[in-house]
Amino acid sequence: MDVSTCAPATPVAGGSLQITVVADSDFVIQLTPAATPLTEKTTNATPKRARVVQFRVLRDVLVKSSAFFQTILASRPNLANVTFENKGNGFGYALEIWLRALHNGAHMLPNNLKATHIERAWVAIGVGEQFGFAPHHIDKIKPWFLECYQIALSNGGLTPFVACCLAFPCSVFDHAEGFMKLTKYLAYHTNGSIFTHNPSSFHALNQDARILDGPLTTARAHIQSILDKELNFALDKLHQATCSCRKETAFDYEDTLRALDCWPIDRAVQKYPLAEIIDELDKFEFTPKASKCDSGACAHDFKNSVNIAIRKAKFAFDGLCLDCMERSGIDHVDSQTRQAFLEKNSPFKGCWDIDCRYGHGRASWYYSWMGPSSVRRDILNQYREEKKALGITKGGRRSRRGARAKDNAGQSTARLAPMSTKTQSPGGAANKVIGKENNNHDHKYDHDADDDDEFFDAEDASLEDHAVTDDADVLDHDAVN
Ligand SMILES: [Zn+2]
Ligand SMILES: [Zn+2]
Numbered sequence: 001m002d003v004s005t006c007a008p009a010t011p012v013a014g015g016s017l018q019i020t021v022v023a024d025s026d027f028v029i030q031l032t033p034a035a036t037p038l039t040e041k042t043t044n045a046t047p048k049r050a051r052v053v054q055f056r057v058l059r060d061v062l063v064k065s066s067a068f069f070q071t072i073l074a075s076r077p078n079l080a081n082v083t084f085e086n087k088g089n090g091f092g093y094a095l096e097i098w099l100r101a102l103h104n105g106a107h108m109l110p111n112n113l114k115a116t117h118i119e120r121a122w123v124a125i126g127v128g129e130q131f132g133f134a135p136h137h138i139d140k141i142k143p144w145f146l147e148c149y150q151i152a153l154s155n156g157g158l159t160p161f162v163a164c165c166l167a168f169p170c171s172v173f174d175h176a177e178g179f180m181k182l183t184k185y186l187a188y189h190t191n192g193s194i195f196t197h198n199p200s201s202f203h204a205l206n207q208d209a210r211i212l213d214g215p216l217t218t219a220r221a222h223i224q225s226i227l228d229k230e231l232n233f234a235l236d237k238l239h240q241a242t243c244s245c246r247k248e249t250a251f252d253y254e255d256t257l258r259a260l261d262c263w264p265i266d267r268a269v270q271k272y273p274l275a276e277i278i279d280e281l282d283k284f285e286f287t288p289k290a291s292k293c294d295s296g297a298c299a300h301d302f303k304n305s306v307n308i309a310i311r312k313a314k315f316a317f318d319g320l321c322l323d324c325m326e327r328s329g330i331d332h333v334d335s336q337t338r339q340a341f342l343e344k345n346s347p348f349k350g351c352w353d354i355d356c357r358y359g360h361g362r363a364s365w366y367y368s369w370m371g372p373s374s375v376r377r378d379i380l381n382q383y384r385e386e387k388k389a390l391g392i393t394k395g396g397r398r399s400r401r402g403a404r405a406k407d408n409a410g411q412s413t414a415r416l417a418p419m420s421t422k423t424q425s426p427g428g429a430a431n432k433v434i435g436k437e438n439n440n441h442d443h444k445y446d447h448d449a450d451d452d453d454e455f456f457d458a459e460d461a462s463l464e465d466h467a468v469t470d471d472a473d474v475l476d477h478d479a480v481n
Pocket of ligand 2: 321322323324325352354356357360365
C-alpha cells in the first residue's frame with residue numbers, strides 16, 4: 001500500500017499529499033520520493049506515482065517521543081518543517097502508523113493502516129529506529145503489531161516461514177507469548193541454521209535478529225540429545241545383557257528405527273525437523289524375534305522406551321522467554337550488585353519462571369540466558385547444592401510436580417495464564433511432565449522414573465567436567481543433556 005492511499009489525506013496542488021495527524025498541528029514532516037526509483041518495468045506505461053507526502057503533526061509530541069527530533073528541534077527552534085527521503089516499500093505507511101499512534105493512540109489508527117503483511121512489522125521497526133521512536137516507545141504501536149501477528153497466524157496458520165518472519169519482531173514488540181510460541185516452533189519445526197527471515201529492505205535489522213541463532217541452535221541440540229539418549233536406552237540395556245539373542249534384538253531394534261528414517265538421530269536431523277522425527281517415531285512397532293531369552297533383556301518393552309523418548313523430547317523445550325532474557329541481560333550486572341543479580345535470576349524452589357509472564361521449564365531459562373555464562377553456572381551450582389540439602393538425589397523418587405497443560409510439540413501456545421509460581425509445589429513449573437500412559441512397561445527397565453533427576457544430574461556432571469572452562473559454547477552443547 002502506498003502512503004498516498006491513506007485516509008484521511010488531502011491531495012494538494014502540485015500532486016503532494018497532506019496527512020493531518022492532528023488538526024492543530026504546528027509542524028510538518030515531509031517525505032520526498034526516493035532518490036533512486038524502485039525497479040520499474042520499462043513497459044509500464046503508467047509508472048507508479050511518486051509524490052511528496054506531508055504529515056501535519058505536533059512538535060511537542062515529536063520531542064517527547066524521540067531523541068532524534070529532540071536534537072533537530074533543539075538546535076533549530078523555529079523550524080517549521082523537516083524533509084526526509086521516502087525510501088519506499090511501506091516507509092511512508094510505517095511513518096504514518098508511528099505518527100498517528102504517538103499523537104492519538106494505536107486504537108485510533110484508520111483501517112487502511114492495518115498490518116496485513118508481515119513485512120510491515122519489520123518496516124515499522126526500521127522506521128521507528130530511524131526516527132528515534134523505537135525502542136523506547138515501541139509500546140505505542142504494540143497493539144498494531146499484535147493485530148499483525150494475529151492476522152498472520154490466522155491466515156494460513158503457523159508455518160516455518162511465518163515463524164521465521166515474526167519471531168524477531170515479537171521480541172522487539174515485547175510480545176512474550178508469541179515469542180515463546182514461535183521460538184518453540186522454530187526449534188521443533190525447522191532444521192538448518194536459518195531462524196529469521198527479514199522480508200523488508202531494512203537489512204540492518206538482520207544483525208539484531210541473529211540473537212535468536214545461538215539459543216535456538218543449542219536448544220535444538222538439547223532436544224536432539226534427549227531423543228538420542230532415550231532411544232539408546234534400550235540398546236544400552238541389550239549391551240549389558242548376556243543372552244545369545246541380544247545381538248539380533250539390538251540389530252532389529254535399530255533396523256526398525258532406521259526403517260522409519262529416524263536413526264541414527266544425528267543423520268535424521270539433517271533431513272527432517274525434530275517434530276517430524278518425533279511424529280514418525282509414533283509409528284514405531286517392534287516385537288523381538290527372541291522367544292526364549294534367558295536374560296530378560298529382549299523382553300524389554302521397546303515401544304514404551306520409544307514413547308518415553310517421544311514424550312521427553314516433546315516437553316524438552318518451551319521456547320525462549322523474553323522475561324528471562326531481559327532479566328539476565330548483561331547490562332543488569334553493572335547497575336546492581338552481583339548478589340542481587342544472582343537472586344533475581346535464580347529459581348525459587350525449583351521454579352524457573354518466577355516473574356515471567358508465561359510459564360516454562362528450566363531449559364527455557366537456560367537458553368534464554370543473556371548474562372555471563374559464569375553466573376549461570378553459579379546459579380546451577382547453587383541449585384544443585386540446594387537439591388542436595390533437600391535430599392533429592394538420583395534414585396530417590398519425588399512426587400510429580402504440578403502438571404503443565406499438555407501440548408503438541410511445537411504446536412502449543414504458551415500457557416495463557418501467568419503462573420502463580422511462588423505458590424507452586426517444589427519443582428514448580430514442571431521442566432518435564434511425563435505421563436504414565438503405558439502401564440505395561442517393564443519396571444526393571446523403567447527409565448521414566450526420576451527423569452528430572454537424570455536430566456539435572458547429567459548437567460551437573462557436565463558442569464563439573466567443564467567447571468574450569470569459560471567456553472560458553474561447550475557448556476551450551478553439553479550442559480543440559
Ligand atoms: Zn535376549
Ligand atoms: Zn522466563
